[in-house]
Each structure stands twice: as C-alpha cells, then as structure tokens.
Amino acid sequence: MTPTTRYLAIPALGLAAVLGIAYWGLAGFGSGWCANKQIAASDSPDRRAKVVVFERDCGATTDFSTQVIILPPGEELGDRRGNVLVVDSDHGRRGARAGRWTLG
Numbered sequence: 001m002t003p004t005t006r007y008l009a010i011p012a013l014g015l016a017a018v019l020g021i022a023y024w025g026l027a028g029f030g031s032g033w034c035a036n037k038q039i040a041a042s043d044s045p046d047r048r049a050k051v052v053v054f055e056r057d058c059g060a061t062t063d064f065s066t067q068v069i070i071l072p073p074g075e076e077l078g079d080r081r082g083n084v085l086v087v088d089s090d091h092g093r094r095g096a097r098a099g100r101w102t103l104g
Helices: 005-031
Strands: 035-043 052-057 067-070 085-088 100-103
Touching: none
Parallel strands: none
Antiparallel strands: 035 052, 052 067, 067 085, 085 100
C-alpha cells in the first residue's frame, strides 16, 4: 500500500463508518421505538374485523397512551398506532379522567 493510498483509506473508512451508523440510526427511527401492550381484543359479530384496545409506550420522552385500532381478521397489532381512538394524559398534566383524546 502506497503512502497516498494509506492516507486516503483511513478517512474513507472513517466516512464509511459514520455513514453506516447514520443509516442504522435513521432506519430505526421510524420503527422499533414504540411498544404496544394489548389490553383486550374482540372480533366483530360477522368476523370481518376485530377491535384491539392497547397501551402504547414510545419511550421516556413521551407519555404512554391508551389506543384503539380496528384490524382485518387474523392480522396482528404489531407496532402500529391506533386508528379509532387515542387517549393520553399529556405527561400527567391532565387528570386521569380528563385525558386528551382524538378520534381517528
């Protein structure tokens, strides 16, 4: 390896490492940060859908929330957000009975 090649290889490897770490961080940014804990699930009477009530926790910088989602039969909740109802307490600033809620 010539001295010129060596001087170019070291910064190139450093740049590749930085880009790899940045890609890994951004790839995980949209998924994997939130965890859902299923509370209850029920099939519709005609079995064409199911409703799932779950608690969603997205880490220390966000409050947990209680959410509701309607899914096709046989489909798992995974790490999705609710599509019907989302209730949270705004980091405890609101009482348990006066939580913020949104209809999906």
